[in-house]
Amino acid sequence: MAVIVQTIGVIIIGALLAQVVLFLVSTWHRVTYERQRRTLALELLRCRVEAARTLKVGQEDEKRFWGGFRKFVVRQKVRECHDVYSFYLAPHDRKPLPRFQPGQHLVFKLHIPDTTKPVVRCYSLSDSPTQSDYYRITIKRELSPSDNPDVPAGLVSSYFHNHLQEGDILDVKAPSGKFFLDLTSAAPVAFVAGGVGITPLLSMLNSITEGAATTREVWLFYGVSNGTEHIMKDHLAQLNRQYHNVHVHVCYSQPSDADVIGEDYDHSGRVSVDLLRGLLPSNNYEFFLCGPPAMMDSLTKQLKVWGIPEDKIFFEAFGSATVKKTAAPPPRLADATQVEVFFSKTGKRCQWDQKHGSLLELAEGNAVQIDFGCRAGSCGTCLTAIKAGDVTYMTEPGVAPEAGSCFPCIAIPKGHVTLDA
Ligand SMILES: Cc1cc2nc3c(=O)[nH]c(=O)nc-3n(C[C@H](O)[C@H](O)[C@H](O)COP(=O)(O)OP(=O)(O)OC[C@H]3O[C@@H](n4cnc5c(N)ncnc54)[C@H](O)[C@@H]3O)c2cc1C
Secondary structure, three states: OHHHHHHHHHHHHHHHHHHHHHHHHHHHHHHHHHHHHHHHHHHHHHHHHHHHHHHHHHHHHHHHOOOOOEEEEEEEEEEEEOOEEEEEEEEOOOOOOOOOOOOOEEEEEEOOOOOOOOEEEEEEEOOOOOOOOOEEEEEEOOOOOOOOOOOOOOHHHHHHHHOOOOOOEEEEOOOEOOOOOOOOOOOOEEEEEEHHHHHHHHHHHHHHHHOOOOOOOEEEEEEEOOHHHOOOHHHHHHHHHHOOOEEEEEEEOOOOOOOOEOOOEOEEOOOOHHHHHHHOOOOOOEEEEEEOHHHHHHHHHHHHHOOOOHHHEEEEEOOOOOOOOOOOOOOOOOOHHHEEEEEOOOOEEEEEOHHHOOHHHHHHHOOOOOOOOOOOOOOOOOOEEEEEOOEEEOOOOOOOOOOOEEOOOOEEEOOOEEEOO
16 A cells, blocks of 8 residues: 555656656746847847948938048148158048048149149048048159159159148048948958058058958058068058958068068068969958059959959059059950041041050140049049040049040040040
8 A cells, every 4th residue: 555655656746847847848948939039139129220320320421421622631741661651631621521431542632833733643541431530641752763863753742742741731532432342241352562552451451450340351462672661560560460360461572681581571572473372271362452553464464364253353553643554455446547536625636546545645645635633544633525436444434434424544435436625
């Protein structure tokens, strides 16, 4: 009898325990589910708030953009290295500035003493877009060509270096340009800079390290002659040390006796695709290049040979505003010798062929005056109406020309064309 009672007791206790276990398990499930639901709801809310914030910032930025030229004050002028200065520019009206895309540039119109007309030049924004009260540009003074010392040094860069002081006022267009980094992407990137071509890439690099996406893999290959031209050396070394996702490699093509490999720079010689191939774990990167036209030309060709698709190579060549470009030959037209360009204002009829290069160069060769700024399709100064026919571009314009107009500095005729010049 006692055994039966004992057995029944065990069964009852077992059943009770099973109930308790079941209750605990279902409670645990319910709590876990509830927690997950709350986390998801919070994440959804966070995404909505972030999307609303981005939309608001975008809308605010849109309102902050300006048309034409706006007055800026030189707030600070800082020497970066030999022949390179940075200029911190604050809006004269003290109203907040729109965010730009890292890699974009500003267009300046300057009234330089002893010149008959204002001159226009482009300078890339060299810091991240996070500041709303100033923009920074970094300018190298262009010297006279070594093989032609009688030619004057660069007009505008010399003016910035030698004449502009803190407190001076400049006329500046809103940021523009199609060479920029998409900050919403996480794609690994490789930046290749030559000399002062570091400026837009510096803006991109700073944007990555200052932004939320600090894990995005980024490589910078930076070529200069030697330590005297090494722009923002300490800043770059600091980023390289501080962020595990940032890899900076500096090449000196002509190191001086004072330059120590391993300390001041990493590699002797120029930046080459062989160097990139040796260091990058794969070729699965987006490549952003900026430097002298010859460097761009050779590196883009080598990158294509390495198998990098064209849509993963982005580049900007600063070129030189006064000097004609030779790096990008125009595409061959079927019957180029028969192409007639009529400059209607001056009444000049000219034959265009490959050797003339751009329509601006054709105009210059025939004493037809067209104002220009950048010779790169970036500043819009040479905008000219097309009265008949059409043009094509040697490189994509940095800003879209108005309908029915073109930028002769980078345009060539598609066939017979009449320009309002
Ligand atoms: C989108 C874009 C962004 C840019 N960003 C930057 C930047 O961030 N930083 C920067 O420093 N530059 C930048 N540049 C280049 C800049 O716009 C100017 O082209 C550069 O500063 C030279 O202008 P300059 O007026 O000083 O020289 P220019 O007067 O145009 O002269 C250029 C060179 O030509 C020589 N020269 C002058 N006349 C002759 C002649 N008759 N024959 C032969 N040679 C001659 C000069 O001695 C000089 O070496 C950028 C350009 C573009 C298109």
